[in-house]
Amino acid sequence: MFIEYDVFRLRAAALLDRITGLCRAAGRDPREVTLLPVTKTHPAVAVEYTARYGLGAVGENRVQEAVEKRAAAAAAVRWELIGHLQTNKAKLAATHFDRIQSVDREKLLNALDRAAGELGRKLPVLLQVNAGNDPAKFGAEPAEAPRLLDLALAKPHLQIDGLMTIAPLSDDPAVARRTFANLRAIRDALAARTGAPLRELSMGMSADLEAAIAEGSTLVRVGTALFGPRG
Numbered sequence: 001m002f003i004e005y006d007v008f009r010l011r012a013a014a015l016l017d018r019i020t021g022l023c024r025a026a027g028r029d030p031r032e033v034t035l036l037p038v039t040k041t042h043p044a045v046a047v048e049y050t051a052r053y054g055l056g057a058v059g060e061n062r063v064q065e066a067v068e069k070r071a072a073a074a075a076a077v078r079w080e081l082i083g084h085l086q087t088n089k090a091k092l093a094a095t096h097f098d099r100i101q102s103v104d105r106e107k108l109l110n111a112l113d114r115a116a117g118e119l120g121r122k123l124p125v126l127l128q129v130n131a132g133n134d135p136a137k138f139g140a141e142p143a144e145a146p147r148l149l150d151l152a153l154a155k156p157h158l159q160i161d162g163l164m165t166i167a168p169l170s171d172d173p174a175v176a177r178r179t180f181a182n183l184r185a186i187r188d189a190l191a192a193r194t195g196a197p198l199r200e201l202s203m204g205m206s207a208d209l210e211a212a213i214a215e216g217s218t219l220v221r222v223g224t225a226l227f228g229p230r231g
């Protein structure tokens with residue numbers, strides 16, 4: 001059985017309070033940080049809870065799962081892809097997602113730009129950067145990020161909102177904090193060099209939210225703390 005709405009509601013309220021407190025502690029305006037509920041592996045009703053609570057978007061990590069869930073969910077929310085995207089699924093992803101956070105290579109940029117053009121839309125994306133230099137993670141290497149951004153900014157059908165990263169799994173909270181500080185430094189350097197604002201810094205999940213907000217996250221992607229453990 002999936003959780004009841006009341007459980008979700010209490011968790012969401014507690015989490016938003018926590019985010020507000022972390023923003024205050026970091027001297028930041030809580031309105032700068034958006035909560036993105038991550039509904040992957042959870043049923044369509046998780047999306048409906050999110051909408052009912054007034055959170056406007058969900059994150060999913062697999063295209064096919066999201067396409068099915070979107071058809072099943074009686075809720076109007078924005079859908080964000082946060083998981084690795086194969087180039088041959090670019091058209092499907094561009095059709096069904098409102099933003100794609102996991103753009104990490106030139107081939108994928110090309111495929112998404114072409115797909116968005118065919119769909120007659122401008123597709124918002126984030127560039128995923130492996131800011132923790134984690135061999136287990138997808139994402140452009142930090143040294144490749146400037147070139148990837150230059151290519152991305154030249155695409156007529158893509159809108160580059162900012163950067164995304166996933167911190168390496170570690171028991172040491174300093175690892176996540178360093179990763180997030182690095183992503184912000186990369187963003188600041190890229191923004192200064194290109195003049196593109198790159199406003200969005202998508203970083204932080206249930207376990208490393210605090211470090212992410214302290215380092216400037218504008219978008220925290222949270223699954224477990226809202227919906228409980230995944231299967």
Ligand SMILES: *Cc1c(COP(=O)(O)O)cnc(C)c1O
Nearest residue numbers: 038061082205206221222223224
């Ligand atoms: C699953 C996932 C999350 C959410 O993780 P939790 O630990 O459940 O909060 C965030 N970001 C990405 C990219 C994910 O795949």
